[in-house]
Amino acid sequence: MASFASTGKIDIKRQTGFGFIAVACLVALYLPILVVLVFSFNNAMSIGASWQGFSLRWYVTLMKNQGFFDSAILSIVVAVAATVMSTILGTMAALATTRVKRWRGQGATMLIITSPLIVPEIVSAVSLLAFFSFIAQAFGISFGILKIVLAHTSFCIPFAYLPIKARLEGMDVTLENAAADLYADRWKTFRYVTLPLLLPGISSGAALAFIVSFDDFTITQLIAGPGETTLPLFIWSRIRNIVTPELNAMCTVLLLVSIAFIILSFVLTKKKQD
Amino acid sequence: MSNIASSQTAKGGSVSILSVLKDFGNFRAVNDVSIEIRPNEFFTLLGPSGCGKTTLLRMLAGFEAPTDGKILLDGSDISMLPPNRRPINTVFQNYALFPHMTVAENIGFGLKMLGKSAAEISATVKEMLRLVRLEDAGNRSVTQLSGGQQQRIALARALAPKPKLLLLDEPLSALDLKLRKSMQIELKRLQQETEITFIFVTHDQEEALTMSDRIAVMNGGKVLQIGSAHDIYEHPADRFVAGFIGETNFLEGELTASAGGAGTVNLRCGVTVEALTAKSVASSGSVTIVVRPEQLEMVDPGSPQSVDATVEQIVYFGTDRHVHARLGDGTALTIRQQNRPGMREGLAEGQKIGVAIPPRVAQILKD
Ligand SMILES: Nc1ncnc2c1ncn2[C@@H]1O[C@H](COP(=O)(O)OP(=O)(O)OP(=O)(O)O)[C@@H](O)[C@H]1O
Ligand SMILES: [Mg+2]
Numbered sequence: 001m002a003s004f005a006s007t008g009k010i011d012i013k014r015q016t017g018f019g020f021i022a023v024a025c026l027v028a029l030y031l032p033i034l035v036v037l038v039f040s041f042n043n044a045m046s047i048g049a050s051w052q053g054f055s056l057r058w059y060v061t062l063m064k065n066q067g068f069f070d071s072a073i074l075s076i077v078v079a080v081a082a083t084v085m086s087t088i089l090g091t092m093a094a095l096a097t098t099r100v101k102r103w104r105g106q107g108a109t110m111l112i113i114t115s116p117l118i119v120p121e122i123v124s125a126v127s128l129l130a131f132f133s134f135i136a137q138a139f140g141i142s143f144g145i146l147k148i149v150l151a152h153t154s155f156c157i158p159f160a161y162l163p164i165k166a167r168l169e170g171m172d173v174t175l176e177n178a179a180a181d182l183y184a185d186r187w188k189t190f191r192y193v194t195l196p197l198l199l200p201g202i203s204s205g206a207a208l209a210f211i212v213s214f215d216d217f218t219i220t221q222l223i224a225g226p227g228e229t230t231l232p233l234f235i236w237s238r239i240r241n242i243v244t245p246e247l248n249a250m251c252t253v254l255l256l257v258s259i260a261f262i263i264l265s266f267v268l269t270k271k272k273q274d
Numbered sequence: 275m276s277n278i279a280s281s282q283t284a285k286g287g288s289v290s291i292l293s294v295l296k297d298f299g300n301f302r303a304v305n306d307v308s309i310e311i312r313p314n315e316f317f318t319l320l321g322p323s324g325c326g327k328t329t330l331l332r333m334l335a336g337f338e339a340p341t342d343g344k345i346l347l348d349g350s351d352i353s354m355l356p357p358n359r360r361p362i363n364t365v366f367q368n369y370a371l372f373p374h375m376t377v378a379e380n381i382g383f384g385l386k387m388l389g390k391s392a393a394e395i396s397a398t399v400k401e402m403l404r405l406v407r408l409e410d411a412g413n414r415s416v417t418q419l420s421g422g423q424q425q426r427i428a429l430a431r432a433l434a435p436k437p438k439l440l441l442l443d444e445p446l447s448a449l450d451l452k453l454r455k456s457m458q459i460e461l462k463r464l465q466q467e468t469e470i471t472f473i474f475v476t477h478d479q480e481e482a483l484t485m486s487d488r489i490a491v492m493n494g495g496k497v498l499q500i501g502s503a504h505d506i507y508e509h510p511a512d513r514f515v516a517g518f519i520g521e522t523n524f525l526e527g528e529l530t531a532s533a534g535g536a537g538t539v540n541l542r543c544g545v546t547v548e549a550l551t552a553k554s555v556a557s558s559g560s561v562t563i564v565v566r567p568e569q570l571e572m573v574d575p576g577s578p579q580s581v582d583a584t585v586e587q588i589v590y591f592g593t594d595r596h597v598h599a600r601l602g603d604g605t606a607l608t609i610r611q612q613n614r615p616g617m618r619e620g621l622a623e624g625q626k627i628g629v630a631i632p633p634r635v636a637q638i639l640k641d
Contacts, residue, residue, distance in 0.1 A: 174368060177366070185356075
């Protein structure tokens with residue numbers, strides 16, 4: 001059979017239909033995004049208009065849009081805060097589920113930590129909404145933007161936790177034994193051996209947490225108070241007004257930020273895998 | 275931490291392992307081990323895979339706590355101290371060098387953790403690099419080094435804080451034969467130069483015999499015999515030790531008389547030999563004697579005080595040859611002969627020979 005290469009493994013590129021399916025998938029996944037990107041340069045007044053020539057006018061409009069900047073800054077502030085908190089918590093959780101004697105409830109703990117990946121987002125959103133309004137009513141405390149940060153932190157934890165845990169599991173414990181053998185106490189062992197070797201895992205976990213927070217719509221939409229408009233919420237609000245290609249420009253900017261972080265995460269994971 | 279690993283003058287420490295037990299669940303990995311190790315000794319733990327050598331070493335280093343018993347270093351109980359509070363360093367089997375540090379940073383790590391000054395660290399690192407003969411490697415990344423070089427860096431790193439005791443867990447097993455031989459010599463030299471007590475783990479009996487001041491032979495979590503290489507080879511305490519160390523012939527017989535450390539044994543194959551007795555052998559009854567292949571002599575068949583045998587196989591080793599022969603009653607024997615000019619003639623497979631056991635070389639084992 002021609003499809004078997006000399007290694008005995010199947011050469012997927014020679015399978016019938018591979019080319020067609022690959023192209024179909026690429027088109028389905030990326031064509032809409034490509035359209036958004038291309039039409040952000042359309043010199044037209046409305047988002048549904050046909051191509052009327054290349055123009056940077058909508059980016060210029062966007063640069064003058066104070067609402068866009070305010071919401072982008074809020075998104076970045078929230079994402080940075082949620083990333084820092086979820087990465088610290090994720091690192092601690094990863095250490096507690098890999099660098100200890102097996103303990104009762106370890107499996108359950110792992111399940112709970114990663115549950116935001118499984119629980120439908122709308123359910124988390126409703127429960128967080130209920131939670132914060134309960135607190136507000138019972139104690140009269142309104143967290144303001146802090147509640148967005150807390151909510152984001154909670155669903156960012158698994159994204160930070162999983163790469164860090166994977167890295168820890170791949171790391172040789174005798175290195176930590178060696179550090180202890182060479183007079184490092186627990187803190188110094190962590191500081192000089194575990195942490196530096198864990199850094200690629202931590203950075204990629206943090207990058208993932210950042211984009212997950214930066215992109216979040218459902219949860220933020222439900223719990224955000226008036227004036228607490230993150231970038232996705234701002235874009236959403238614009239759709240309901242007059243829709244111009246400025247929206248495309250915003251989405252393109254958002255997309256570029258996400259891609260930048262994905263690439264960063266990828267590069268950091270690849271680096272120093274030895 | 276002032277009393278730990280800071281004393282520049284102290285060389286090798288003495289170690290007392292007192293009735294140490296280690297249970298994993300209901301499996302006893304180390305069973306009532308007691309060993310006294312002298313200062314500046316090259317002490318080897320020798321035994322087959324799974325006999326508890328690593329577990330014992332991990333208890334000395336502090337990675338495992340004994341289930342029962344005590345470990346003393348220079349007379350003080352260290353059993354409950356964590357690894358970082360023990361003036362003991364380890365050379366790990368897989369070296370465990372820190373991949374994110376340079377060679378110099380690896381070697382200096384222990385001193386840095388002890389809070390030594392940068393000047394002192396860099397001086398010691400230099401000294402250590404010279405000691406392991408890798409003077410120019412300081413700035414290299416440890417991942418670029420060959421296996422043998424990594425081995426030396428691991429040694430240098432463990433020696434740099436000048437521990438009282440160095441633990442080495444099969445440090446040479448990952449090296450090829452030639453490198454292993456040269457590292458054996460190197461290790462011995464390092465031990466003599468640094469005057470640090472070494473506890474060396476191996477399952478290679480030849481390595482143990484050539485390097486050690488004393489050896490503890492272990493099996494199934496127990497220490498079977500402690501002694502010099504000569505003691506253990508010439509006077510094995512029991513059948514396991516005799517069989518584990520070097521090649522050995524076992525012969526069955528009846529002990530008829532014993533006095534003054536020797537006894538007369540009527541061997542089942544027909545000859546009577548005078549053999550050496552270990553301490554606690556009964557004065558009569560059925561016994562096993564152990565005789566080394568090089569102690570047997572090949573004589574003409576039918577010679578007095580010899581037993582007839584048939585040559586089954588001759589294996590040539592360069593410096594010597596092993597003649598595998600079988601006695602009339604089916605017992606297999608191995609005879610080792612040094613190769614001398616002209617010796618090749620006159621011996622063929624299937625040939626009848628006589629085998630003589632010289633008096634007072636064979637050893638009577640307690641059964
Ligand atoms: N953490 C552990 N939990 C359970 N059993 C263990 C543990 N560590 C060691 N053992 C068991 O204890 C016994 C002794 O192990 P140890 O590693 O000390 O042997 P060893 O003499 O070093 O063998 P090798 O020459 O193969 O390294 C083995 O049967 C092993 O399975
Ligand atoms: Mg071992």
